[in-house]
Amino acid sequence: MFDVIIIGAGFAGAVLAERFATQQNKSVLLIERRQHIGGNCYDERDDNGILIHKYGPHLFHTDDEEVWKYLSQFTDWHVYHHHVEAMIDGQIVPLPFNLNTLHKLFPPRLADKFEGALLNRYDYNTKVPILKLKQSTDKDLRYLADYVYEKVFLHYTEKQWGLSPENIEGAVTARVPVFVGRDDRYFNDRFQAVPLKGYTEVFRKLLNHTNIKLMLNTKFNEVMRVEDDKIFFLDQPFEGQVIYTGQLDDLFNEKFGALPYRSVDMKFRTVNVDSYQPAATVNYPNNYDFTRITEFKKIHPINSTSTTILKEYPQDYVRGQNTPYYPIFTEENQKRYEQYAAEVDKIDNLTAVGRLAEYRYYDMDDIIRRALDVFNNFNT
Ligand code: UDP
Numbered sequence: 001m002f003d004v005i006i007i008g009a010g011f012a013g014a015v016l017a018e019r020f021a022t023q024q025n026k027s028v029l030l031i032e033r034r035q036h037i038g039g040n041c042y043d044e045r046d047d048n049g050i051l052i053h054k055y056g057p058h059l060f061h062t063d064d065e066e067v068w069k070y071l072s073q074f075t076d077w078h079v080y081h082h083h084v085e086a087m088i089d090g091q092i093v094p095l096p097f098n099l100n101t102l103h104k105l106f107p108p109r110l111a112d113k114f115e116g117a118l119l120n121r122y123d124y125n126t127k128v129p130i131l132k133l134k135q136s137t138d139k140d141l142r143y144l145a146d147y148v149y150e151k152v153f154l155h156y157t158e159k160q161w162g163l164s165p166e167n168i169e170g171a172v173t174a175r176v177p178v179f180v181g182r183d184d185r186y187f188n189d190r191f192q193a194v195p196l197k198g199y200t201e202v203f204r205k206l207l208n209h210t211n212i213k214l215m216l217n218t219k220f221n222e223v224m225r226v227e228d229d230k231i232f233f234l235d236q237p238f239e240g241q242v243i244y245t246g247q248l249d250d251l252f253n254e255k256f257g258a259l260p261y262r263s264v265d266m267k268f269r270t271v272n273v274d275s276y277q278p279a280a281t282v283n284y285p286n287n288y289d290f291t292r293i294t295e296f297k298k299i300h301p302i303n304s305t306s307t308t309i310l311k312e313y314p315q316d317y318v319r320g321q322n323t324p325y326y327p328i329f330t331e332e333n334q335k336r337y338e339q340y341a342a343e344v345d346k347i348d349n350l351t352a353v354g355r356l357a358e359y360r361y362y363d364m365d366d367i368i369r370r371a372l373d374v375f376n377n378f379n380t
Helices: 011-023 065-072 099-105 108-121 139-161 170-174 199-207 331-345 364-379
Strands: 004-007 028-031 043-045 051-053 060-062 077-079 084-088 091-095 126-128 178-180 191-195 212-215 224-227 230-233 241-244 261-271 281-283 292-295 307-316 350-352
Touching (some): 011 028, 011 199, 011 212, 051 307, 060 065, 060 364, 099 108, 108 139, 139 170, 139 307, 191 199, 331 350
Parallel strands (some): 004 241, 028 212, 241 350
Antiparallel strands (some): 043 051, 060 191, 077 191, 084 091, 224 230, 281 292, 292 307
């Protein structure tokens, strides 16, 4: 029998499997419904040898040195600082919206005036969430905020979430702040890189241990169930630890109603040009049905005469039909989530971890941090 059962082979599940196996010599059963490991970080080479991220672009960045060191045990890195441009009024300009963006979009005297207003109010190199900038009392800042809101955030957010920025938790748009500085990189973290051989290879290394048994193509409810606040595995009560990283509503048969998620239709295309666009990702906040185009050879460099691009078309998540990517942050959804979380608390040997199971917009480094913390809690 197994000491630990883990559901889901994304970062949350794989890191915990690795920890239990190597640090406590526990036998771990890892159950994954897909036919591959890696969750939404899964990548593979396409027919042209280009490494593509099947479930959308994943760029590793962190300020957490312990997380960086932990993951570095399982991979070498290709140092990579992500650059995103946005198509605004027919011009390609840097994102996050920063002082360079300002000077590209406005005539020199007006841009100088806005720059002066920003620096009067904020220190150089500060991040300002757009919803905060919109509350400015200064007339120039208010004008600028309304402009950036309209051109960068409003329509992108409506496409991405089916909601306006005001109707979704402010932390979502604050991920891409207005940046009062000239750093054109998308992230400012100390450590930024992609795994040299890709993410899937990292997962292979994480899970390559005799104590870990991997069961692919298996939905958790084919082998286990929750009944009377107890967990049953193959119809027997299971007393070991259970780590669940899937959707919580699924675990409890949607008894409080479905938890909404946002999905994306990922459309890949090979184009017979050496380079398709000026940056790895170009966002299209306005016009078009898609939100952004990512060109993968700009993330994982390779010599090839063609290139692979990905257009992302956001859509509602429909159970059994597409992939849940993002929890949708509204008050109502959060309340429903908390009802499910209370059910988890009733079960002594169950822990919910990860973006789906905790209904949180975790980045990869956040998930690894959380998995390491969960493991350490078992140790104390
Ligand atoms: N966002 C936006 N316009 C942009 C980029 C981002 O309005 O050009 C908002 C949008 O609501 C998006 C959120 O900021 O969902 C977070 O963007 P991020 O690039 O972090 O999203 P992810 O890469 O996680 O999909």
